[in-house]
Amino acid sequence: MRWSQLYAPTLREDPADADAASHRLLVRAGFVRQLMAGHYSLLPLAVRVRARVIEVIREEMTRIGAQEFSLPALHPAEIWRRSGRWEVMGEEMFRLRDRRGADLALGMTHEEIFATLARELGSYRRLPQLWYQFQTKFRDEPRPKSGLLRVREFTMKDSYSFDLAPEGLDRSFELHRAAYERIFARLGVPVVAVQASSGSMGGSASVEFMCPTDAGEDLVVRCPAGDYAANVEKATARLAPVEDGPGLPAPERFDTPDARTIEELAVQHGVPADRQIKTLVYVVDGRLTLVLMRGDHALVEQKLTDATGAVAARPAHPEEIVEALGARPGSLGAVGVTGLPVLADEALRDRHAMTTGANTDGVHLRGVDVARDIAVGRWADLREVTAGEPCPCCGTPLEVVRAVEVGHIFKLGTRYTEALGVRVLGPDGAEVAPIMGSYGIGVERAMAAIVETHHDDAGIVWPVAVAPFEAVVVLLNADDDQVRGTAEELYAGLAAGGVDVLLDDRDERPGAKFKDAELVGIPCRVTVSRRGLAAGTVELTDRATRETVTVPVAEAADRVRALLHRP
Template structure:
């Protein structure tokens, strides 16, 4: 490809609205342009990178025996209603009606649609099956941000396994897990496989593949000692035991007119946050529920959702709270509440005595509360957010917390969808058997952005060779010099015959402009052809990653670069 024919609208200045390195560099490098919030046009360079990522994913999926499909992006509501997710997914799903008034959805994901296809499986002899596709997904993100990292329209590689039993699902799951490790290694993307919540997908075992980045929105808890790793939605720690005093014989009210937060109660009334009970009020599947955590701890809502297997969870409104408890947030507690209000408490509160909580009267609190004596806890669960420095649940070493980007996620779905959509095969004994499923996803454009987050410097992107838009750029210094131009054209032709992905920078631009552009868009190797070097029969070969430059005879340049590329693979 000749740069003079290629559309690469590079920019000299960072876009004002770019809040992530990948967003800034992909816009500056002429890879993407925003159409509207959460929707991006991929320009030719990005299309080339995207295609290489997809080729790697396709090779690894095919290698484990998965077969490629392409399914529709628009779905009838009826299928989603049968699985129960038409209601549970909520506003994240784009919904519309056709001219006949039928309800439709743009695909958030494709579990239901692949499951419908699996209805044609008839016998245990048809299993196992592993199917995948690359398809556009639509999610109505409330706050699209960070360029390609959080968008409303994107390409997902999603795959699905269908097995006869749990042992088969285990095998399919492990095949995908190993394939994902190979995929991310080939992309040059260091990832950590962590325990995770299955969220709205449902199912049991769930593993996320996380890439460390300051632009990420996920927190991963990890142990440098034993390797334990989990998303904060799933992470646990081994808090040290707390020994409380005996406290009071019964809770005692005291006035706190100027304390409506944990911090104010600690500052004004000398009640440390770790000795307070924080009372949160949620509506869980239409029912008001009290959720208790220690005052210095934070609730992880996904843990609440997972614990209760809830389909709809939201914080209660001030009006709902006032009607149920007779007080405003800041003075709430679970002592003596009505039996019809279920109380869920975090394990860190189990056995605690001499605690302080709201009295359900504005401006009044209770001291001397013994949790198990004074509060009718209906269910105990791990609900809190783990923080850095807490002991690892497996080995006791201090835990780290890292900011990450989720680039892949695999789930054991179980039989949720096959049962809901009536899929069954004849077993070896002739009995009806419902297949068990797994689901496995990689966000293609998110992976592209994550690679940039991982591979860049102050000059621009430093693409790994496997996904670079071009492997080599031949930069012509002095396009009006016949000898220089002829040498560059000859070298360009040699590299193309070697099937090297090469870009010829034949633009009539200053050397500084050409060098800056090649560095900005991140091509791994640059061959500079200029009159000064050619006078000695030499060209310069520069590695983008290291900046190292060496002079090479023109006649040997193509072979030299080919060897560099082979060594880097």
């Protein structure tokens, strides 16, 4: 490819709306252009990178015995209704109707669709099966941002395993875990495998592959000793034991007319936050529910959803709260409350001499004994872990880092095969619902994660395995026949030797050519100039280190291959 023919509209200034490094650089370097919020056109350079990422993934999926499919992106609503997810997915699902009035959806994921194909498996002798595809997914993100990191239309590699028994699922899950580790290592994406919530996917277990980056919207809790890592939605930590003191024989009311927050109660009345019971009111699957937290702890809503198995949970509206409890937020409590479910965080178990709202505006209760005074219906780990808390495995202070999810693997169980009528005859002749796993990688998000972790002040630094071109031959002094002839020979020789090479034959200033090569991030640059050829040499520049060496023309091709680790 010649740069004079390549469509790569580079920009000299950062786009005004770009926050993440990958967003800024992929726009500036001419890889992507936004059509509308959450929808991006991939230009030729991006298509080349995407193809390389897909090929790495395809090779590793083939290595574990997976077979490639291509399934429709437009789905009938009936299949999603049978699994129960037509309602669960809510506003994130793009829905439409065809000319006959049939309800349809643009696929967010393909568990249901692959399960319908699995109806033809018939016998346990055809198990296990590992199936995968690369397909466009659609999710109506409420706040698409950060370029390719959070979009509404993207390519996913999604794969699915079908096994006869849990032991088979364990094997398929571990095959994918190992494949994902190899994939991200080959792509140059540093990842941490963390425990995670299964969310709307369901199932018994899931692991996220998280790439640490300031542009990420997820928080990962990890132990520096390396024995624990979890998404904040799943993370736990040890809590220091608390000595509460003798307490009171019964709760005692006291006036708090100007204290409506945890901090105000602490400052005005000397009640430390860790001795307060914070009462949150949620509507869980249509039913008003009290959620109790220690005053200095934050609720993780996903933990609430997981603990209750809820399809939908939201904070209650003020009018709903007043109608049910007779007071406004800031004076709420669960003492004496009957008829409403009460869910409490484990940090409140066996606590006494606590303070909480009295369900009368401007009044609180002191001396509350949780076991004695509150009818807790369910206990669960609901709180958000914070940095410095002890690791649940070894006690080392935990750290919290920002990250972006680049892969996610799930043990689904039989939820989808049961719902969609997938049955095989087992060894004893009885019908069995196969057990499923689901495994995803966002292709364009992986591209963005590569840029997030491989860039400098001059632009992108693509790893060789995914670079749009492995080398660029930069032609200076284009009016010099010897320079042009040598550049053309190097270009042809590298291409013949299997190097994916670009010839920069544009009529541009040397500085502009060098800046573009660095911005685009091509791993190796060969500069051919009149001055260099006078000494029988060309310059070879390593994009990653930005080191330039002078080499004889005759050795240039071999030196390029060596830099690229090519035979």
